[in-house]
Amino acid sequence: MSPGPPIGRAAVVVPCHNEARRLSHDAFAAFLRKAEHVRLIFVNDGSTDDTLARLHALSEVAPDRVSLCDLPTNVGKGEAIRTGLQRAFELDVEYCGYWDADLATPLDVILDFCDLLDAQPNTEVIFGTRVRLLGRKIERRALRHYLGRASATVISITLGLSVYDTQCGAKLFRITPEVRSLFEEPFVSGWIFDVEVIARLIHARRAGGLPPAETVIFEQPLRAWRDVEGSKIGPRDYVRAALDLARIHRRYLRR
Ligand SMILES: Nc1nc2c(ncn2[C@@H]2O[C@H](COP(=O)(O)OP(=O)(O)OP(=O)(O)O)[C@@H](O)[C@H]2O)c(=O)[nH]1
């Protein structure tokens, strides 16, 4: 018997660490009502505030389309997302991804990304990209913008890939064996695990003699993105990111 079309289009993981204050019940509820073919997988990552109670309330909006993973201790964003994606891979959906809980990128963009993957069969990965083009609404603090641009330049050189924005928390993947394999092993990096995902893709494609990573990654400039108060990223994360980048290079990219 043929398996038939998948029952859902996408399952999107939302990592949450102490997000009780920032989590917008109304925005998530409205999206769930509208996007009937999208499932949300919330991962509560050892929060010590009311995040879990807020997530339970949200799951009642659409119990069949909201999953909740509750991790007793904090494992960090990358590992939380990896845990959520393992759950996504078990679902009957075509696409999976992850989205920041602060909704810096509006949820509706998930639907645009689904349409892009539908229209571009060779694309495996869509990255939301914060480019301050005229006519877009990219509201980012100046310091974060310039630090972001400097980091992106160093990351691009290290990866040997001119990727504009690795750190935007809005990404969607086509579920293929290759994409699953990117999330099989724990990450060696922290905050810049997204860079490690790309490095794994580059490494796997080189090892398999496949066309390079840039043939399957598509960066999509966002129409709107806003800096939401309460970011957990601080100066120490930049230092750790530099060390992690060196580790990523040693592990996946040294020829
Ligand atoms: N699971 C988990 N998620 C985290 C952790 N730290 C941050 N996050 C999540 O990562 C997402 C983005 O967090 P932010 O603190 O806004 O950081 P950011 O978006 O990378 O950085 P900004 O550009 O400053 O917004 C949110 O969904 C957070 O809940 C963590 O330790 N564990």
Ligand SMILES: [Mg+2]
């Ligand atoms: Mg944020």
